[in-house]
Amino acid sequence: MSAGRAFVTTTEAETRALGAQLGRAAQPGLVVLLRGDLGAGKTTLVQGFAGALPAHGPVRVKSPTYALCHAYPTTPRTWHADLYRLARVAEVEALGVLDAVEPADVLVVEWAERAQGMFPDALVVDLAVTGEDRRDVTMMATGPVSAEVLARIQ
Numbered sequence: 001m002s003a004g005r006a007f008v009t010t011t012e013a014e015t016r017a018l019g020a021q022l023g024r025a026a027q028p029g030l031v032v033l034l035r036g037d038l039g040a041g042k043t044t045l046v047q048g049f050a051g052a053l054p055a056h057g058p059v060r061v062k063s064p065t066y067a068l069c070h071a072y073p074t075t076p077r078t079w080h081a082d083l084y085r086l087a088r089v090a091e092v093e094a095l096g097v098l099d100a101v102e103p104a105d106v107l108v109v110e111w112a113e114r115a116q117g118m119f120p121d122a123l124v125v126d127l128a129v130t131g132e133d134r135r136d137v138t139m140m141a142t143g144p145v146s147a148e149v150l151a152r153i154q
Contacts, residue, residue, distance in 0.1 A: 004140040005150060010133045015041040018137060019048025022123075025152035026053065028076045028104040029145050031119045033112030036127035041135050042110045045127065049108060050078050063110065068097045077105045083114040092118065121145050 009015040022032065034042040047061040053074035064070040064082045072078040079101045086092055092115050101107050109115055112124070121143025128136045141147035
């Protein structure tokens with residue numbers, strides 16, 4: 001299954017707002033795989049995503065590059081992984097980076113190309129810098145949960 005949508009953002013606020021739309025559309029079990037170069041806006045998108053969900057405490061989103069994974073007190077609980085320091089799927093599996101994620105949670109993964117093939121139903125989000133301030137954002141659903149979420153995004 002694959003359904004896609006394209007968006008353009010020209011400011012950090014617009015990228016955050018697109019993330020907030022995605023957060024409001026999220027449902028338990030959603031996996032979001034973020035791909036894009038350094039500075040493409042992956043963490044900014046996650047800030048909007050997590051900020052749009054009901055929270056049970058402070059939600060301070062920053063890239064978990066060194067911690068590898070952060071959990072945010074949102075409903076559903078949001079796990080934010082950054083696989084930049086890992087080279088391949090075997091390292092992700094061996095380190096158990098994603099072992100704590102439960103089916104009722106939401107998982108957002110930066111540098112998702114390092115987890116290639118681990119998630120058969122995911123919303124794949126490609127962010128590309130195409131101008132000084134322009135980001136082209138493409139979202140592709142690969143299964144029924146991600147397709148349902150993508151259909152709710154304006």
